[in-house]
Amino acid sequence: MIVGAGAMGCLFGARLAQAGYELMLVDVWREHIDAINSAGLKIETEQGEQTVKINAGTADAIDFRPDLVIVFTKTLHTAAALDSVCHLFDDRTCLLTLQNGLGNVDTAAEFIPIERVMHGVTNYPSDLQGPGRVSSKGSGYVKIYGADGQLRRENQLIAEAFSKAGFNCVLDPDVERAIWEKVAFNAALNSLTAVTGMTVGEVGASASGPLLAQRIVAETGLVARSKNIAMDEDAVWQSVGKAFAEHADHKPSMLQDVIHRRKTEIGAINGAIAELALESGIEVPVTETLYHLVRMIEQKLEH
Structure with missing residues (x-):
């Protein structure tokens, strides 16, 4: 089933x-x-x-x-x-x-x-x-x-x-590491495209997009290591770079949810990272900010 x-x-x-x-x-x-x-x-x-x-x-x-x-x-x-x-x-x-x-x-x-x-x-x-x-x-x-x-x-x-x-x-x-690496990838690209309305390629070509994406990946890596999960930040960043280059026209699921006025998975991605970071006394300002921005967009779409 x-x-x-x-x-x-x-x-x-x-x-x-x-x-x-x-x-x-x-x-x-x-x-x-x-x-x-x-x-x-x-x-x-x-x-x-x-x-x-x-x-x-x-x-x-x-x-x-x-x-x-x-x-x-x-x-x-x-x-x-x-x-x-x-x-x-x-x-x-x-x-x-x-x-x-x-x-x-x-x-x-x-x-x-x-x-x-x-x-x-x-x-x-x-x-x-x-x-x-x-x-x-x-x-x-x-x-x-x-x-x-x-x-x-x-x-x-x-x-x-x-x-x-x-x-x-x-x-x-070691599948939990793979799960966290996908979470890091999604936390970066899904949230940035959802907030900006840009495609993956447009985020990658912007002045600030790659910088913000890299910081989200690094913050997620910190939280993963606090949970004894050896996330490979370099591998995630290479995947993000590949997405910028090879999937330039792609609209990730979170952006599509915003376009179609649906609730997103931001709580289980950026929100979950931020919650676990708080438990471990780690600051994840970029990840947390993107979480709150997407939640603001969701709340606006509900009305």
């Missing part, structure tokens, strides 16, 4: 279904669900467009006992989404979060014992083109591991399933 049938949920659902796995997409967008059920999920790749038959529904309308629940909702919706499907869980159900931001494991552990929770990170590209339609062009990776730091047979089976579905998937005991 995939909870959150957005761009990433649909990509993973389509590939797993093509590999022969029985699954269900769970979402709240009725038009999207109806399109998938009536005409299949359309997925566009470098090889062209494919139609994948897959079942989709709202949480209250399905009766599907999952071995694995993959969560792809925004972090701010995690608790509500899991609460809506937890009646389908039993003592063998495992849960994997591949969401952005921090705090998802703590939320998941409120619904499933921590030894059956996995966390991870992925950078596969995917864009939702409309109801029942996604586009994914390019390669990526998936890194996963047990949220309690232990490797179990279930973890290996999940990694094997992803590999069978064509994903470049590895079991990485």
